[in-house]
Amino acid sequence: MAGADISGGMTGRASGDARLRPYLGFIWxxxxxxxxxxxxxxxxxxWMSLNDWHIGSERAFIGLANYANLATDRRFLESIGHxxxxxxxxxxxPLVLGTMAALVFHKKFRGRGFFRxxxxxxxxxxxxxxxxVWTMMFHPQLGVLNYLLSLVGLPPSQWVFAxxxxxxxxxxxxxxxxxPFVMIIVLGGLASLPIEPYEAALIDGASQWQMFWKITYPxxxxxxxxxxxxxxxxxxxxxxTIWVITNGGPGTASETLNVYLYAQAFAYNQVxxxxxVVVVFFxxxxxxxxxxxxxxxxxxxx
Amino acid sequence: xxxxxxxxxxxxxxxxxxxxxVAVLLAPCLFVFFWMISLSLKYDIDNTAxxxxxxxxxxxxxxxxxxxxxxxxxxxxxxxVQVTGSxxxxxxxxxxxxxxxxxxxxxxxxxxxxxxxxxTPGLSYLIPLxxxxxxxxxxGTVWPIALTHxxxxxxxxxxIMIGFFETQPHELEEAARIDGATLWQAFRYVAxxxxxPGIVVSAILAFISSWNNFIFGAVFAGRTTRTMPVAVYNMxxxxxxxxxxxxxxxxxxxxxxxxLTIVIQREIVQGLSAGGVK
Numbered sequence: 001m002a003g004a005d006i007s008g009g010m011t012g013r014a015s016g017d018a019r020l021r022p023y024l025g026f027i028w029x030x031x032x033x034x035x036x037x038x039x040x041x042x043x044x045x046x047w048m049s050l051n052d053w054h055i056g057s058e059r060a061f062i063g064l065a066n067y068a069n070l071a072t073d074r075r076f077l078e079s080i081g082h083x084x085x086x087x088x089x090x091x092x093x094p095l096v097l098g099t100m101a102a103l104v105f106h107k108k109f110r111g112r113g114f115f116r117x118x119x120x121x122x123x124x125x126x127x128x129x130x131x132x133v134w135t136m137m138f139h140p141q142l143g144v145l146n147y148l149l150s151l152v153g154l155p156p157s158q159w160v161f162a163x164x165x166x167x168x169x170x171x172x173x174x175x176x177x178x179x180p181f182v183m184i185i186v187l188g189g190l191a192s193l194p195i196e197p198y199e200a201a202l203i204d205g206a207s208q209w210q211m212f213w214k215i216t217y218p219x220x221x222x223x224x225x226x227x228x229x230x231x232x233x234x235x236x237x238x239x240x241t242i243w244v245i246t247n248g249g250p251g252t253a254s255e256t257l258n259v260y261l262y263a264q265a266f267a268y269n270q271v272x273x274x275x276x277v278v279v280v281f282f283x284x285x286x287x288x289x290x291x292x293x294x295x296x297x298x299x300x301x302x
Numbered sequence: 303x304x305x306x307x308x309x310x311x312x313x314x315x316x317x318x319x320x321x322x323x324v325a326v327l328l329a330p331c332l333f334v335f336f337w338m339i340s341l342s343l344k345y346d347i348d349n350t351a352x353x354x355x356x357x358x359x360x361x362x363x364x365x366x367x368x369x370x371x372x373x374x375x376x377x378x379x380x381x382x383v384q385v386t387g388s389x390x391x392x393x394x395x396x397x398x399x400x401x402x403x404x405x406x407x408x409x410x411x412x413x414x415x416x417x418x419x420x421x422t423p424g425l426s427y428l429i430p431l432x433x434x435x436x437x438x439x440x441x442g443t444v445w446p447i448a449l450t451h452x453x454x455x456x457x458x459x460x461x462i463m464i465g466f467f468e469t470q471p472h473e474l475e476e477a478a479r480i481d482g483a484t485l486w487q488a489f490r491y492v493a494x495x496x497x498x499p500g501i502v503v504s505a506i507l508a509f510i511s512s513w514n515n516f517i518f519g520a521v522f523a524g525r526t527t528r529t530m531p532v533a534v535y536n537m538x539x540x541x542x543x544x545x546x547x548x549x550x551x552x553x554x555x556x557x558x559x560x561x562l563t564i565v566i567q568r569e570i571v572q573g574l575s576a577g578g579v580k
Binding site: 019020022023024025026027029030031033034037038040041042044045048100101104107109113115116117118119120121122124125126127128129130132133134135136137141142144147176180184187188230233236237239240244258261262265266271274275278281282285286289 | 320323324327328330331332334335337338341350352353354395396397399400402403404406407408409412415416418419420421422423424425426427428429430431433434449450452453456460485486489510513514516517521530531532534535538545548549551552553555556559560562563564567568570571
């Protein structure tokens with residue numbers, strides 16, 4: 001049985017090789033760079049995660065002790081909680097708003113290209129610079145956001161300066177940054193839709209609402225899932241906005257895994273611990289991506 | 303008659319609803335940029351006034367002058383140009399042929415490696431690379447930053463080029479091959495010229511993502527090798543209440559990127575939606 005498996009693998013590989021071989025010359029330079037820049041750090045990280053290494057002192061092999069310490073580190077466990085809270089909202093809200101924006105920008109009107117260009121500016125703008133502007137807008141006494149709230153009769157908010165509102169405020173920035181990205185992906189989906197079902201539905205007297213849920217939504221679903229996968233990966237990894245606006249604070253209220261990781265590595269110089277965090281972090285990202293890819297396959301078949 | 307006016311009215315309502323939804327979508331998006339520009343053109347006394355001053359009464363460029371006087375902005379700009387320029391250029395030289403090879407050989411396994419590199423948190427490269435560069439004595443020059451930016455630019459270029467080469471008809475190359483062209487010639491003289499739009503899009507998207515990147519520069523840059531985003535972040539830590547200069551610095555950093563976005567927005571939309579679905 002094992003033998004059969006091996007030979008099956010061999011023939012599959014042989015035919016793949018035959019197709020690949022003439023093109024290897026095109027691929028290998030990029031592959032070498034990828035390996036150097038990606039594989040080397042990986043091996044190094046896994047090795048380091050098994051060591052106790054504080055920059056400036058001796059390194060010692062300690063096996064899985066770093067992981068054991070993390071499992072009981074309250075700050076680490078809380079940062080996982082913050083990461084999930086942040087990710088769920090920072091994926092779901094841009095997804096809904098981006099889809100709505102795509103439906104609007106799919107219609108034909110004068111100046112569409114220009115308005116669409118304006119709309120995608122946030123995702124192209126330098127995140128650090130944008131975060132800086134948001135920091136000034138969030139200011140509880142002098143910030144323009146509290147003034148806008150007062151205009152519509154709402155009480156001022158502490159925004160990123162209070163434990164309870166800091167993550168929702170950061171999500172506001174995330175929505176602003178990444179709704180255009182979802183819009184672009186869904187727009188690509190809408191452009192590829194056939195028009196026949198809509199004509200048939202119009203003849204049958206269907207309403208706009210029915211047409212969206214019965215025709216557009218199922219056909220665009222694969223694109224939505226793609227947007228969701230990429231958005232989830234990016235939201236889990238979100239760093240610059242959080243780092244610039246709150247530095248993980250107040251206290252550690254907005255410290256996500258990535259921010260915790262940065263603090264361990266570059267503020268406390270705990271390279272061993274930080275490497276163990278990287279390994280756990282990557283495992284979480286891969287696990288979530290696999291779940292989403294599986295969901296994508298399901299969306300394709302049903 | 304009655305039917306016609308009703309139809310006209312219906313059309314008018316539809317148009318108004320569309321205009322309203324475009325306005326609602328664009329308002330928050332543009333307000334942040336508007337506020338940034340407004341802050342950068344006012345003196346700090348107006349910037350900290352309550353109620354806020356929206357339209358500057360006496361616009362001033364003092365904040366921009368201040369930024370250039372207080373920090374070596376031209377040096378940082380040149381650093382960014384070197385880092386982003388070389389990272390983009392090398393990524394194009396390596397990534398365009400690789401995208402071609404992967405698309406033609408239908409090597410989906412290799413494409414999956416690229417997805418993996420997108421999933422890896424950028425910070426995870428930093429610790430080992432930092433140790434490596436320190437050993438090689440490269441910390442303090444721009445080259446470690448440029449090298450690490452390849453982590454960002456190369457996957458983007460390969461990813462988008464795979465999408466472009468996959469949709470290209472291969473009859474033309476086959477004809478060239480029958481006429482005696484080598485694989486390389488078929489790529490160089492047939493496929494490459496046809497893929498020009500893809501090359502432009504991937505170059506610009508790689509350029510933008512590298513220009514905007516903060517974290518690699520933050521870790522690897524010394525005082526004289528800061529890239530623009532790092533320089534601006536440093537201003538925030540030292541001048542957190544000088545809102546005018548901060549806003550001016552933010553504008554200076556993102557201006558090149560925003561200009562590129564406006565100029566080629568149609569290509570960006572096409573490139574991203576093609577790359578995202580594959």
